[in-house]
Amino acid sequence: MSKTIGILTGGGDCPGLNAVIRGVVRSAIFTHDWRVVGIRDGFEGLVGELQTVELNLPQIGGILPRGGTIIGTSNRGNPFSFPVERDGQIVQEDLSDSVIANFKKAGIDALIAVGGDGTLKIANQLYAKGLPVVGIPKTIDNDLSATDVTFGYNTAVEVVMEALDRLHTTAESHHRALVVEVMGRDAGWIALEAGIAGGADVILIPEIPIDFSAVCAAMRARRERGRRFSIIVVAEGATPLAGEKVVVKSAAENLGVERLGGIGAYVAQQVGQCMAMETRTVVLGHLQRGGSPSSFDRILGSRFGVYAVEMIAAQQFGRMCALRGRDIVSVSLAAAVGQPNQVDPRGNLVATAEQLGINLGRQKVPWSPVAD
Numbered sequence: 001m002s003k004t005i006g007i008l009t010g011g012g013d014c015p016g017l018n019a020v021i022r023g024v025v026r027s028a029i030f031t032h033d034w035r036v037v038g039i040r041d042g043f044e045g046l047v048g049e050l051q052t053v054e055l056n057l058p059q060i061g062g063i064l065p066r067g068g069t070i071i072g073t074s075n076r077g078n079p080f081s082f083p084v085e086r087d088g089q090i091v092q093e094d095l096s097d098s099v100i101a102n103f104k105k106a107g108i109d110a111l112i113a114v115g116g117d118g119t120l121k122i123a124n125q126l127y128a129k130g131l132p133v134v135g136i137p138k139t140i141d142n143d144l145s146a147t148d149v150t151f152g153y154n155t156a157v158e159v160v161m162e163a164l165d166r167l168h169t170t171a172e173s174h175h176r177a178l179v180v181e182v183m184g185r186d187a188g189w190i191a192l193e194a195g196i197a198g199g200a201d202v203i204l205i206p207e208i209p210i211d212f213s214a215v216c217a218a219m220r221a222r223r224e225r226g227r228r229f230s231i232i233v234v235a236e237g238a239t240p241l242a243g244e245k246v247v248v249k250s251a252a253e254n255l256g257v258e259r260l261g262g263i264g265a266y267v268a269q270q271v272g273q274c275m276a277m278e279t280r281t282v283v284l285g286h287l288q289r290g291g292s293p294s295s296f297d298r299i300l301g302s303r304f305g306v307y308a309v310e311m312i313a314a315q316q317f318g319r320m321c322a323l324r325g326r327d328i329v330s331v332s333l334a335a336a337v338g339q340p341n342q343v344d345p346r347g348n349l350v351a352t353a354e355q356l357g358i359n360l361g362r363q364k365v366p367w368s369p370v371a372d
Ligand code: F6P
Pocket: 012, 075, 116, 139, 140, 141, 183, 184, 185, 236, 260, 289
């Protein structure tokens, strides 16, 4: 039976979104002869007047290596709390009924929502209201626990690793400490994995509060070994042991979502003082989200796109596709948006870093292998 599928990409963009869109369109057309429409700019395109674009084979030609998303995205526009103007004032209103009505009016049979925690929570709420929805996990932060990894993350780690390689040569030439602030919100995955891959000397993550006396002791020991420069990677959500998370804008100032940033400069100042050395800060910011996806993200995005179409064929709604080991599986959306996926401070990845001599902003914790 012929179907029309809607697809939207919500939240921050990331490399691999176009691979997902291409995977959905190609498998919907080649395997099922279904029609696909893209919904513009995330949930914003479903509220008010429906904003769609036909996704045929010519529209998706050549998009596999492209970063971003050809249908646009937005991290605003939650239909359950949508900003509208009433009597000259901006107030939040629940417009979810209009989303369901728009959806039916457009003759869309099922929705694929590609996004992170925020987008998938909204998708799950719309499912509870009767919308047939399937989720696909996206984020450079890798902070969704129902999947082993999200697409977009691998590319972000590659970008940070390359930056660390480049920063090493200049830090060494000038005998400086370079502090590199990376994204990840409240998860330290990007900082930790890119830091290990890029040979960082100190890695500071949100899951381990920063003890500056431990950081400076490690840097002094390094100096005594004759190494006069250091590379410090700090996740944007990392917090000093005695102190607050550093934000550019609080949640109250930014429609309920904290805008993180500034911890890099704080770390540079603390380290500069205790080490009496020249420090500089590099904020990698949106470079981590832009540009062409890695082969891993192209493959994972393609697999998720194809799998989501098959979930619709099998009527598996209210669920999300996820990578588990080497397989793609379907998990409930409710489980997917439950617990965030954070780095385990006592896990093997952190232990590996510490055994390599990298300081994690604390005294090294003893570790031994676990037999299965
Ligand atoms: O969730 C992805 C992410 O890139 C975070 O790592 C970062 O904190 C946030 O989005 C930045 O969002 P924006 O693009 O709105 O500044």
